[in-house]
Amino acid sequence: MGCGICRIHCALSAAGTDDLLKAYRLNKLPASRIRIDENLIDKKHPLMFAIQCIQCEQPECVESCLTGAIHKDLKTGVVIINKDKCIGCWTCVLACPYSCIFPDISVSKRAVKCELCLDKESPPCVAGCPNNALIVEDERA
Amino acid sequence: MKIVILGNSAAAVGAIEEIRRKGSSDEIEIYSAEPYLVYSKPMLAHVLSGEFGIHNIGYRDENFYKTFDVKLNLSLPAISLDVSGKKLHFVNGASTDYDRLLISTGAHPLDMQIPNLSADNKFYLTTIGETLDIAKGAADISDAVVIGAGFIGLNVAEALVRLDKKVVVVELADRILPSSLDHRASEILREKLEAEGVSFRLSNKIVSADEVDGKLRSVLLEDEEELPCGLIGVCIGVKPNCDFARVAGIIVNRGIIVNERMQTSAPDVYAAGDVAEGPHILIEENRLVPNWPNAYRQGKVAGANMIGSDLIFDGGIEMNSYNFANIPINSIGFTAQVYDGAEEYFTLDYKKGNYRKIVVKDGKLIGALVVGDISKTGMIGWLIKTKIDISSYINEILNLEYGLSFLPKEVLNERIIRY
Numbered sequence: 001m002g003c004g005i006c007r008i009h010c011a012l013s014a015a016g017t018d019d020l021l022k023a024y025r026l027n028k029l030p031a032s033r034i035r036i037d038e039n040l041i042d043k044k045h046p047l048m049f050a051i052q053c054i055q056c057e058q059p060e061c062v063e064s065c066l067t068g069a070i071h072k073d074l075k076t077g078v079v080i081i082n083k084d085k086c087i088g089c090w091t092c093v094l095a096c097p098y099s100c101i102f103p104d105i106s107v108s109k110r111a112v113k114c115e116l117c118l119d120k121e122s123p124p125c126v127a128g129c130p131n132n133a134l135i136v137e138d139e140r141a
Numbered sequence: 142m143k144i145v146i147l148g149n150s151a152a153a154v155g156a157i158e159e160i161r162r163k164g165s166s167d168e169i170e171i172y173s174a175e176p177y178l179v180y181s182k183p184m185l186a187h188v189l190s191g192e193f194g195i196h197n198i199g200y201r202d203e204n205f206y207k208t209f210d211v212k213l214n215l216s217l218p219a220i221s222l223d224v225s226g227k228k229l230h231f232v233n234g235a236s237t238d239y240d241r242l243l244i245s246t247g248a249h250p251l252d253m254q255i256p257n258l259s260a261d262n263k264f265y266l267t268t269i270g271e272t273l274d275i276a277k278g279a280a281d282i283s284d285a286v287v288i289g290a291g292f293i294g295l296n297v298a299e300a301l302v303r304l305d306k307k308v309v310v311v312e313l314a315d316r317i318l319p320s321s322l323d324h325r326a327s328e329i330l331r332e333k334l335e336a337e338g339v340s341f342r343l344s345n346k347i348v349s350a351d352e353v354d355g356k357l358r359s360v361l362l363e364d365e366e367e368l369p370c371g372l373i374g375v376c377i378g379v380k381p382n383c384d385f386a387r388v389a390g391i392i393v394n395r396g397i398i399v400n401e402r403m404q405t406s407a408p409d410v411y412a413a414g415d416v417a418e419g420p421h422i423l424i425e426e427n428r429l430v431p432n433w434p435n436a437y438r439q440g441k442v443a444g445a446n447m448i449g450s451d452l453i454f455d456g457g458i459e460m461n462s463y464n465f466a467n468i469p470i471n472s473i474g475f476t477a478q479v480y481d482g483a484e485e486y487f488t489l490d491y492k493k494g495n496y497r498k499i500v501v502k503d504g505k506l507i508g509a510l511v512v513g514d515i516s517k518t519g520m521i522g523w524l525i526k527t528k529i530d531i532s533s534y535i536n537e538i539l540n541l542e543y544g545l546s547f548l549p550k551e552v553l554n555e556r557i558i559r560y
Contacts, residue, residue, distance in 0.1 A: 039546035
């Protein structure tokens with residue numbers, strides 16, 4: 001439906017709170033790591049989907065990163081940003097063909113992306129999707 | 142098989158990581174002219190400004206060479222190459238044989254001769270050594286002049302301003318970042334940089350310097366303005382380190398000529414990175430594309446082909462991401478000038494500092510320049526590389542309403558939807 005609730009859950013989780021008002025009022029909300037891609041040109045058949053980093057085999061963000069801040073974890077396959085090394089130059093933003101690495105310009109001033117919330121039982125975007133449109137599957141097994 | 146790599150930067154890392162990723166256990170030796178483990182050159186400005194120390198700008202961690210089983214030789218520049226005997230000679234008299242050689246020796250800053258200016262008062266920012274020099278030179282001065290308003294020049298200027306120096310940038314062109322920005326983008330950024338304290342003298346140049354007992358006091362501009370300054374940053378571009386390759390008989394134009402497999406004209410000799418003049422995505426001729434992502438990608442292609450795996454370089458492309466004065470700017474492809482047969486479309490909100498321009502030729506995107514909301518530039522840049530016809534979606538792209546959902550179904554299915 002393109003409701004974008006996943007984006008709110010993602011940003012809240014990144015802000016480290018589940019209180020929406022608190023997140024908005026105390027801090028600015030960080031950038032969501034998931035985005036809605038939609039094509040509304042054909043009014044009868046609109047196309048919309050939520051999309052986040054697909055953890056590429058050979059990630060262009062890793063290859064383009066000027067500082068070596070991004071790497072692909074060989075065990076989990078997740079592409080991870082080292083926040084201490086990221087200088088917010090946004091070269092990765094320009095390199096990602098899916099536009100799934102985001103410039104968190106107002107809060108952390110670092111690039112952010114979906115790192116699959118492996119520390120949580122279920123990623124907040126999945127848990128919070130009202131339509132069960134988002135699912136999480138582990139391909140490694 | 143023994144693979145020898147000359148140079149220890151982005152292209153070398155691209156080659157090493159690809160060679161090992163493909164499972165090759167071939168012997169790899171790397172020779173660097175510098176005394177440091179691989180570091181991020183784009184972070185040098187952050188060293189100059191004091192945000193990072195030289196030990197915190199490693200491009201890979203210190204275990205990189207061990208993890209990837211690479212024999213590292215530092216402070217050992219090559220002086221000559223025998224391509225028929227497959228032998229390299231080094232400055233200390235040592236030599237080594239190779240089965241495959243990758244030349245990724247990078248580039249050095251172009252120099253500029255100015256009357257009455259000694260070399261001691263000229264500084265650069267392309268290596269750790271040069272960065273330490275300029276930091277030392279800046280310690281007891283209050284005014285600095287930077288020649289060149291390109292990426293490195295603005296980096297130096299911004300870093301010196303953060304050190305509370307008064308900085309004037311002198312640029313021959315009529316705008317800042319002239320090789321990637323047009324006048325509109327350039328003006329937006331110039332105002333923000335001026336608000337930060339960087340001054341500019343555009344369409345201007347230095348004609349002479351005033352030194353007393355080796356101490357720089359001022360420079361004189363072409364329009365007769367005198368600028369007080371204690372040091373000069375020379376940031377007018379870089380030149381490939383390819384003289385020894387030329388002497389060895391390898392075909393060199395402005396850089397070492399390579400094909401889409403990064404092969405040079407000499408058997409088993411490859412080149413990648415700022416030293417290489419390789420194929421381009423948008424034009425037929427080879428071209429120098431001295432940017433970091435291009436160096437890594439070329440190194441990766443060279444690495445694959447050196448171990449007999451067939452990987453084709455899809456071509457270099459100008460791509461720049463700037464974050465000067467906290468203004469995000471992305472440019473990719475041909476964005477700085479008006480190109481023959483191409484049409485420009487743009488949207489500008491000068492007050493908000495938002496500007497987007499796309500350059501279209503024969504229905505295909507050949508350039509994109511975005512100031513402000515850069516969140517979708519990756520997808521837009523990808524359209525340049527894939528050469529998909531976007532003529533019906535120009536407004537959607539300009540208004541940032543374009544997405545992957547506009548792609549032809551078969552492309553979308555292949556790229557995105559895997560289930």
